[in-house]
Amino acid sequence: MSHYLQLAGRRAVVTAGSKGVGRAVVETLHQAGAQVVTCSRTAPERLPDGIHFVEADLGAPEGCHKLAAAATDLLGGVDILVSVLGGSNAPAGGFAALDDEQWRRELDLNLMPAVRLDRALLPGMIERGSGVVIHVTSIQRLLPLPESTTAYAAAKAALSTYSKSLSKEVSPKGVRVVRVSPGWVETEASVALAERVAEGAGVDYEGGKQIIMQSLGGIPLGRPAKPTEVAYLIAFLSSPLAGSITGAEYVIDGGTTPTA
Template structure:
């Protein structure tokens, strides 16, 4: 029986692919037969040089460097997965966010996708085929005012841009979809839970519970695993999802309380 899912022969770019859900997605894509290039600011030490580029995608120069490397090393790309994202903004609400904090959140969570799509999607259009995945966040509909206002706003902008792009390029053979994760149990999130637990005088399970409660609860009782995010993205990029475009898929264990 043929494998249900294959990405054999596909050339994929996955940004932010050295840790967490990004690393899981890179690993799964390669397991499914794709040629994958990824990037981060620093080399992870476990990827061949021809499959990795050190670049700061929060800058125009970093995006240009990556786009050029994709063309020279792979001759173009069939799949783009925009995994890059995160937040370094301080807590304490909107008054703690100055000009530099807002610019930093937009530079990391919105602008790399705009720049790389502008550079690489025309090649997809010329070939009449391709898939673009924008990884957004449930924070775009469920922001935490004390901590994620700027991040959530940037992800909301990314989602609107993604929908607009899908309407423009889907008739030309390029599918564009969004994946909106909730809390993912990465190494960084475990460290956060440990810190929360320490501050609250509880154990790791208690720290995780405090975080889940801050989100309004996760009905399945746990965060998603990086591999579970990767599974969804791989399906959406495969030929099994050939008529799926312009939509957003939430993977949050039921966190968002509305349909």
């Protein structure tokens, strides 16, 4: 794979690399020969040798500054920036349950880390006339769940719009900007959710997964995506093989999102 993707020696920063999609991206780029710096709020278990880890909370400006500075020091520059970080801690209860603090937290987790890291690391890419920025959005920007993910979905929609605007600005300067929009991915957190749903409904794990898929309106493929599948898409889009792709959003959701 390393020869095919032509990523040997490329310098990459991946956020939220301790588990889930982020970890899969870190390992995939590393296996393809890239030098990788990643981060999370707590140190992960057993990252492969050769991957640089920075402990940083990207929900605060200081964490973004710390990661950007460390990446510059460790790598001397960045060729690939993958903003994976995202999620929701908002309570259920619809719009009325979302006070200003909840909205701020969702934006600080799902939008601002990408904005801040781009602001810190894009100038170096522009100066060199090359680079790739990948923003991981979500199909919930089109399919929000009003009971619990309104603020998360709105923040991801903002990230997608920002990403499109950024692509128009920096693509003429040699930097590609691409979005990857996953649906339900079977990460550690998703497995735990399915187990809780299954326990509450008195069914097994597969039954819990079916309940979640039904709540999403169905997944025609019949299963969630695997973290490695999302990572392979990101690795391709990061590579010279995708050299004419910019400003686009790639959905990987097993067919969940309906089309007109």
